[in-house]
Amino acid sequence: MLGASQFIELGHLLFLIIVINIPIWNIFTVTSLVTLLGMKSLWRLRFYKYSHLLSNNIKMSHQKCFSSGAPRRYSYYVAPMIIAEPTRGLVDELIRLKITYLMPNRQVTLQSKLLSEDADWWEAYAHYVSDSEGIVRVSRDKSFGGTYKGQEPMGLIWSMKLAPGSRPGMRLRKKDVTVPYLITISVYDGWISRNFDKRAVLASVVLERFYMAPGVTRIELNEEPVIGTMFFPPGPGPFPAILDMWGGGGGLVEYRAALLASRGFATLALAYLGHKNVPQSLQTFDPNLFYFKEAFNILNNHAKVSKDNVAILGLSLGFTLALLMATEIPNIHPKCLVCISGSHYKGLLEGQPVIFPDFHKDENKIKITEDGSVIWRNIPLPFPDDPKRMVQVDKIKCPMMLIFGEDDQNWPAPESAVEIQKVLKAAGKEHLLTTLAYPQTGHLIEPPYSPHFRKSKFKVPSSDKAVTVLWGGEAKPHSDAQEDSWKKILVFLEEHLVSHHPVAVTQSKL
Incomplete structure (x- = not known):
């Protein structure tokens, strides 16, 4: 309906038409x-x-x-908008988030949320203030509160925690690497910290975060007796390769291998413990390491792999096995080793389960926190003088990258790193060692932007018992360590694998 001022203006127009006699053909202008x-x-x-x-x-x-x-x-009127670049990307890629068309100098809350494959909700949130143009740039602006503070371009990813009401003690781990994580980023008016589902969403966008880039192929390995999954970058190859081993939690963990293949390396994710298809007879320690020798040779002899251009990567118990393979198995020659959060303490006895049997023998060394979490790091300490109980690291002939967190509450990785450095120096091999030590960082050093877990439930394969394990670390420094170490791992692998490879490695991007 027209207001008073509009009626006055309309009267002026009619006066122009009738009294001043504006031609009727100009009626279009009047109508407009x-x-x-x-x-x-x-x-x-x-x-x-x-x-x-x-x-x-x-x-x-x-x-x-x-x-x-x-x-x-x-x-x-223009509704607020979230601009994400890229909306589809690999999990180790940086996301640039920009929120536009907000009220100037306005308090807003950004929230990230995803539903895991275990049906648990994970979320992070942060409090921002828009600038004089009504814009928030996450890479530029500081968070004033939430699950992280300060200038953190990826804070909405790495600071994710279990949403209120979820099962406690869970870890966020990708099971099906062929599909991405779907992360919803939302913006809310004001600074809020709970009951997001009861507040109006101003804008949202869905991010797709992949471990497998387009063109990467996944092949289940069924060559007796080895169980695992192979990932190959796009193209005919041959490619430099990596044998990837996780720790005492067992099972077949594929996501790191898939990401390495997306970065140009043929990778075998190896199952060796706590997997239904690995016979029990192979889950006891064999000093000849037959199973691991077969796995290395299958990878090394594959048609799409550059022969004798293979690295071994291991975390936790996989660390120890990587050292054993490099020092005890004749006729295999890894180009380099990447060893994360583990020890040269063998703790593996012939015929015993491939898990440290001293859990029961040295129960007096296990500490229990006030909330019931277990600390295992003291079990091997002090390191025994018996050489049969320690990996003879002076036999190592290839470059080795040693990565550990100084707040590892699960295993004595810092003490082991000191001892390994001493042994290699005495053997005249200190030049082979690259050490990355990270303060306030725990045991679970994973690919970048993975959420930090100071503690979580852990199922011991040898006893089928679930306990809550204290891993250690603080969220912010631990996240920084994951981001920094991943970049340096890729550089290290490229230096010792790609430089020896006649065909350039193509890194897949979405």
Whole structure:
């Protein structure tokens, strides 16, 4: 409906037509002006001033001059928008988030949320203030509170925690690497910390985070007796390769191998413990390491692998097995080793399960925290003098990258690193060693932006018993360690594998 001012303007127009006798063919111009007068939501006689709107939309305006030269401002509503680059990417890729069309200097909350394959909700949130143009740039602006503070471009990913009401003690781990994580990023008005589902969402966007890049192939390995999954980069190859082994939790863990293949390396994720298809007879320690020798040879002899251009990567118990393979198995020659959060303490006895049997023998060395979490790091300490109980690291002939967190509460990785360095120095092989030590970092050093778990439930394969294990570390420094170590792992692998490889490695991108 027209207001009083619009009726006055309309009267002026009719006066021009009737008294001054504007030609009827100019009626189009008149009609256009009347239409503009009738559009009350678009008509403003003064410059626009920002004000809070119940709809949480921002009012934008532009200027237009009429024949008299007087300015008029048209205004319209624009909803807030989240711009993410990229919306589809690998899990180790940086995301640039920008929120536009907010109220200037306005408090807002950003939230990330995903549903895991275990049907648990994970979330992170942060409090921001938009700038004078109504924009928040996560890579530039500081968070004033939430699950992280400060300038953290990837804080909404690495600071994720179990949402309130979820099962306690769970870990976020990808099972099906052929499908991405779906992470919803939302923005809310004001600073809020709970009950997000009861608040209105101003804008949202869904991110797809992949471990497998387009063109990477996944092949289940069924060559007796070895159980695992092979991942190959796009193309015919041959490619430099990596044998990837996880720790005492057992099972077949594929996500790191898939990501390494997305970065140009043929990778075999090896199952050797706590897997239904690995016979029990192979889950006891064999000093000849027959199973691991077969796995290495299958990878090394594959048609798409550059022969004798294979590295071994191991975490926790996989660390110990990588050292044993490099020092005890004749006729295999890894180009390099990447050993994360483990020890040269063998603790593996012939015929015993491939898990440290001293859990029961040295129960007096196991500490229990006030909340019931177990600390196992003291079990091997002090390291025994018996050489049969320690890996003879002085036999290592290839470059080795040693990575550990100084707050590892699960295993004595820092003490082991000191001892390994001493042994290699005495053997004149210190030049083979690259050490990465990270303060306030725990045991589970994973690919970048993976959420930090100071403690979680852990199923001991040898006893089928679940306990809560204290891994150690603090979220922010642990996340920094994961990001830094991953970059350096890739550089290390490229230096010792790709430089020897005649065909350039193509890294897959989405």
